Amino acid sequence: MAIAQTLTPTSSTVENEGREIPRAMRAAVYRGVDDVRLEEVPVPEIGPGEILVRVHTCGICGTDLKKIASGSHSAPRIFGHETSGVVAKIGEGAGKFNVGERVVMFHHIPCGECYYCRHKTFAQCSTYKKVGCTAGFDASGGGFAEYVRVMDWIVEKGTVRIPDGISFEQACFVEPVNTCIKGIETLRLQAGETVLVIGQGPIGLILATLAKRAGARVITSDLHPARLTIANSFGLNHTIDASKTDAGKAVREMTEGRGADAVILAVGGNGLIRPAMDATRPGGRVLLFAQTVHGESTIDPAAVCVDEKALLGSYSASVEVQEESVRFVMNREMDLERLISHRFPLASGVEALNLAAHPQPDSMKIVIQPGGSGEGQRL
Numbered sequence: 001m002a003i004a005q006t007l008t009p010t011s012s013t014v015e016n017e018g019r020e021i022p023r024a025m026r027a028a029v030y031r032g033v034d035d036v037r038l039e040e041v042p043v044p045e046i047g048p049g050e051i052l053v054r055v056h057t058c059g060i061c062g063t064d065l066k067k068i069a070s071g072s073h074s075a076p077r078i079f080g081h082e083t084s085g086v087v088a089k090i091g092e093g094a095g096k097f098n099v100g101e102r103v104v105m106f107h108h109i110p111c112g113e114c115y116y117c118r119h120k121t122f123a124q125c126s127t128y129k130k131v132g133c134t135a136g137f138d139a140s141g142g143g144f145a146e147y148v149r150v151m152d153w154i155v156e157k158g159t160v161r162i163p164d165g166i167s168f169e170q171a172c173f174v175e176p177v178n179t180c181i182k183g184i185e186t187l188r189l190q191a192g193e194t195v196l197v198i199g200q201g202p203i204g205l206i207l208a209t210l211a212k213r214a215g216a217r218v219i220t221s222d223l224h225p226a227r228l229t230i231a232n233s234f235g236l237n238h239t240i241d242a243s244k245t246d247a248g249k250a251v252r253e254m255t256e257g258r259g260a261d262a263v264i265l266a267v268g269g270n271g272l273i274r275p276a277m278d279a280t281r282p283g284g285r286v287l288l289f290a291q292t293v294h295g296e297s298t299i300d301p302a303a304v305c306v307d308e309k310a311l312l313g314s315y316s317a318s319v320e321v322q323e324e325s326v327r328f329v330m331n332r333e334m335d336l337e338r339l340i341s342h343r344f345p346l347a348s349g350v351e352a353l354n355l356a357a358h359p360q361p362d363s364m365k366i367v368i369q370p371g372g373s374g375e376g377q378r379l
């Protein structure tokens, strides 16, 4: 019976695509502030309704880096939540999927029924707050490991099949794209509005592309000309080299002196909040998308009161735009694979996290590929 197979150690001999599921695997384990180590850990056991996924690609997210650098979470943990891979084993009743299918997972899914869900504040739902994917220890995503256990409510509502012809690399952007779509919706853009996107890392590029898709005229700025060249290659043709030009001044010149209708800040830290507000027209909106660290910053209060500029924020994914984010990624509305500048095998996972924490002009999205074995974009 399947039950016995999934719940006893004999499961270690279940075959999938000619591969045995081993008892132990490698994982990049968070051991404390700025301390991640490659370790051998048990392959997670799965229960009824759950699946085990052999990880192919997992993107490194700014929030992973923040957790590692700040010690905001207890150790040990295995992070990584932008995970795509292959179903390696299915638990009793998890009949929605078959061994060998290619999937990508959301690690947070709300219940849809509680008070907060009924009021659409999904991030406050207690089910949403539970992380539903783990490679061991306190559930934390688990994508920086060879295998991930996907819990039942994520199997049910947060696991998406990857269509033929779409790579694991493209698919692993479903969650970051979701967070960006949510951010763009927060701005309620109208067609023809002018949007300045400050910062053209991978997230800034996705936000800029989505703003353009919403009908806005998009201007992008970055300190690194190489990133503006990449922006150009994605059809973002109004670029400002912020190493030479004052972006606020340039935007005012392009908008009859008004400033942008909306400014998106896709660079961390607080130093650019004031310039972002200055680049916004009276009555316009500023979206803080990368200000994930609590602290203090200087703003001009009259810019909010007298000039009626709105300061908005957006964080994390929304189940409400899950289908849209899946369509955007799987229909290749944007060639997201091209945002990946560095691919590391799991053995170099610590190096990958270090590079991601210290971005270089030529580093964009960085992924760890426990299942990639250096085969690049192999489907």
Ligand SMILES: [Zn+2]
Residues within 6 Å of the ligand: 061, 062, 063, 081, 082, 175, 176
């Ligand atoms: Zn993420």
Ligand SMILES: [Zn+2]
Residues within 6 Å of the ligand: 110, 111, 112, 113, 114, 115, 116, 117, 125, 126, 127, 128
């Ligand atoms: Zn709920």
